[in-house]
Amino acid sequence: MRRHGWSGDIPRDDDEAAARILDAARTAIDDGRSVTISTVAQSLGITRQTVYRYFPTQEALLGATALSSIDAFLDRLAAQLGTIDDPTEAVVEGIAYTLEQLTHDRYLRLVVEPGKASAFTAGVTSEVAIGFGRSILQRYDIDWAAAGFDGEKLDGLVEFMLRTLQSFIVDPGGPARQGDGLRAYLRDWVAPAVRARAETPGTPHR
Template sequence: MGHHGWRGRPPASEAEARQRIVDATVRCIDRHGVVKTTLSDVANELGVTRQTVYRHFGRISDIIGEVAAQGAESFVDRLIAHLQGIGDPADAVVEGMVFCVRTIPNEPRLSLLLQLEDSAAFGRGATTAEAIAYGAEMLKRFPVDWAAAGVAEDELDGLAEIVMRLLTSLLQHPSEPPRDEAEVRAVLYRWLAPALRAGGLRPE
């Protein structure tokens, strides 16, 4: 592939090169923060030229977007694991949202999801059709029998939109003074959970 540098260990494939660039970017972000991380930083971390990085990613924002996307995939796996055993739809949605509010702001890589305009989850683009479809796929992975709860598969987009809008607001515009976890949970149980309880899902 004609790679120079790479600290004497050139990647064996395009996929490996891209992943190594992503991993190097994560290390740079951990050291410098996302705003101060440049494409030159990433190139230096890898021992390659900027032109080498450009062959795989056109802009630093493209690399950071991939970092965020991979972080989202890992985060969703953790979220689903956290919800195992919670089969009630109201409990699962509320506890899933509380988990998001607790976890995302305290992990720098997950916080990228809030900073990207076109983030597929939890960012400023969280109400696009793509993001809502992403949220619906997340809900399908919840340990909930949605059909038994009265939610048809084609209705999950609507629920996902409500959840994504609420999460975006809770994460980007926290209350002043800030609510603690118990207070966030109480608000969600008071105003969101009733719509997910048996008999509250569909108007008569």
């Protein structure tokens, strides 16, 4: 770690340095300011090159900031899920509830809204997006491997959820489906696909 800058208050190690960068980005987001490599560096008294060392792109910085700040959403999700133990219903509710929370959670929007500096800027299958999708599934009290989803198959389920979520964000429809209507649609069209994959655990991932 470079031993200069930081307005004279040098971090103890790289972990603290990265944490301070994320804190500065969160502060800017909470204040309604745009978050760029330059503004974060300036607020910390460091160079842009120092920020780039920990976050190679602005998208990576925003994605990491968002993922470090969505615990509140995941806690609400866990409360919403209750005792759901059916994998198909878990996917339906995970997609529906995430869509419903987008208008309330600025950090969630940074993770999933395409067309912005977000996890989806680099693609729905980016490491940040897949990590977010896995975080949703892990909030369920479900043994995914026992349900037929392990390894690449679980990754495929996460990708399927994210692609479905992205399609609703890009084109909500007119009028947009909400509440029971949204869940009924997902149960009609998404749940059968999840159920079919769960019932064929030996099917190779494509």
